[in-house]
Amino acid sequence: MGGHHEYHVALEDKLSAFFHRPKDSSIIYTTGYTANSSTLLAMLKAEDCAIVDMAVHASVYEGLYETNIKKFPHNSLIHLERALIDAQSKFLTRLVVIDGVYSQDGDLARMNEIYDLTKKYGAFLMVDDAHGIGVLGETGRGAIELFNLLDKVDLISGTLSKAFGHIGGFVIAKPEVANYLKFQSRQQVFSSTSTPAAAGLLVAIDLIDEEPEWRAKLADNVAYYKKGLLDMKLDIGNTASPIIPIKVGDAHKTGDVARLLLQAGVYTNAIVYPGVSRKDARIRTSLMATHTREHLDIVLNAFEYVNQKVRIAKTDS
Numbered sequence: 552m553g554g555h556h557e558y559h560v561a562l563e564d565k566l567s568a569f570f571h572r573p574k575d576s577s578i579i580y581t582t583g584y585t586a587n588s589s590t591l592l593a594m595l596k597a598e599d600c601a602i603v604d605m606a607v608h609a610s611v612y613e614g615l616y617e618t619n620i621k622k623f624p625h626n627s628l629i630h631l632e633r634a635l636i637d638a639q640s641k642f643l644t645r646l647v648v649i650d651g652v653y654s655q656d657g658d659l660a661r662m663n664e665i666y667d668l669t670k671k672y673g674a675f676l677m678v679d680d681a682h683g684i685g686v687l688g689e690t691g692r693g694a695i696e697l698f699n700l701l702d703k704v705d706l707i708s709g710t711l712s713k714a715f716g717h718i719g720g721f722v723i724a725k726p727e728v729a730n731y732l733k734f735q736s737r738q739q740v741f742s743s744t745s746t747p748a749a750a751g752l753l754v755a756i757d758l759i760d761e762e763p764e765w766r767a768k769l770a771d772n773v774a775y776y777k778k779g780l781l782d783m784k785l786d787i788g789n790t791a792s793p794i795i796p797i798k799v800g801d802a803h804k805t806g807d808v809a810r811l812l813l814q815a816g817v818y819t820n821a822i823v824y825p826g827v828s829r830k831d832a833r834i835r836t837s838l839m840a841t842h843t844r845e846h847l848d849i850v851l852n853a854f855e856y857v858n859q860k861v862r863i864a865k866t867d868s
Contacts, residue, residue: 554744562749565756566721570692571701575726578733579719579749581742583681583710586720588614589738590708591648591677593731600642602634604649604660608679611648625653626661628668635672644675646706651680651694652687655827655835657794659683662698677706682794685714691759691766715755719745769793769840772847776838779851784864793838796822797854798831799863805832807861815853 559579566577580586591614595601600619603611604626621638623630631647638645647669649660662678669676678700680693688696693709695701706728711719722732734740773793780787786798799805802823809821812834820835827833836850858864 556744556747558747558750558753559744562752563721565753566723569756569759570707570723572723573726576729577721577723578729578736578739579711579721579745580736580739581719581745583708583712583720584608584610584613585738585742586708586710586722587611587679589736590706590722590732591615591646592617592737593735594728595644595646598642599644599646600638602631602638602645602647602674604631606653606655607648607650608654608681611679626658628661628664631665632668632672635668635674638674639672645673646675646677648677648679650682651678651684652682652792652794654682654794655822655833656788656796657682657790657792658788659694659697659791662694662700666698666700666703675705677708678704679708681708681710681713681720682792684709685759686766686769686793691763711749711752714759715752717749717752717755719749719752765840769838772838772840772842775844776836776847776851779847780854783851783855783858785854785858786865795836795838796833797836797863798833800830800832802829802832804861804863805834808834808857808863811857811860812853815849815856817850817853 563577563579564574567574580589587608587610591611595618600621601615602621605622606625619642621634623634647665649665651660666676678695680695683693685691687694690696692701695704695707707723709721711717777787777795780797787795788798790796799808805821805823809819812819822835823832
């Protein structure tokens with residue numbers, strides 16, 4: 552309210568162009584968390600329904616307090632279709648909400664199949680691709696580009712605090728939807744605006760196209776690191792991204808592992824309930840393009856040491 556400046560307009564125009572959408576197809580928020588929660592609060596009401604993958608980010612759930620919710624098990628097409636059928640005649644708007652890359656397992660949505668089901672039953676699709684944009688896809692447009700759905704997904708949400716290296720969030724939608732959100736998203740209208748430092752994002756977005764070698768370096772790092780973990784028979788699940796979990800299972804053992812890693816000079820996230828289910832505790836690691844082989848070897852050696860102290864490798868059946 553009175554805080555929308557020229558650099559905000561330039562940033563929104565840049566984001567619209569980045570996703571190959573028409574002018575006025577984007578809206579920026581002060582955080583990626585708010586981009587999800589505020590958009591969903593503004594768009595879905597008592598006569599509507601959100602159909603969400605159970606593994607979506609907490610910010611999505613926060614945006615669903617004023618609407619109906621149907622959850623389906625992670626990436627389960629059978630359960631998604633049942634929810635779509637059940638909701639078809641009961642609710643005015645049905646919005647399927649998924650992540651492109653899931654923040655805890657690092658795996659990808661079954662996006663093509665989810666999109667086809669969504670459209671088969673007359674619903675809309677929202678993809679939070681915070682962890683994919685700038686990293687995945689031939690030109691760094693994320694998991695949505697990977698599945699060739701850039702021009703088809705109804706709502707794209709993302710963050711400016713990961714690949715783009717700043718802070719903030721955004722939503723990409725049809726111009727009339729983006730314009731609606733600019734007047735109806737309370738956390739956007741009544742929030743302090745991003746600072747002039749956000750103008751640096753105009754360059755950061757260009758660098759995704761101008762310096763693709765960083766994506767290639769990151770992919771090399773991921774391949775090397777994953778092989779090292781798998782050679783130790785550590786359980787990394789189905790990750791297909793730079794988010795690489797090492798699944799431990801027991802919360803207390805996970806805490807011990809994180810402590811031993813920190814003592815070895817390696818910072819990781821110990822993820823336990825309620826971040827994940829009680830039986831699914833893990834160490835969450837994330838790679839960057841600026842990690843060197845020396846860095847990765849230090850981490851792999853630390854995991855080898857930890858595995859000797861606290862057995863976390865999978866046992867041969």
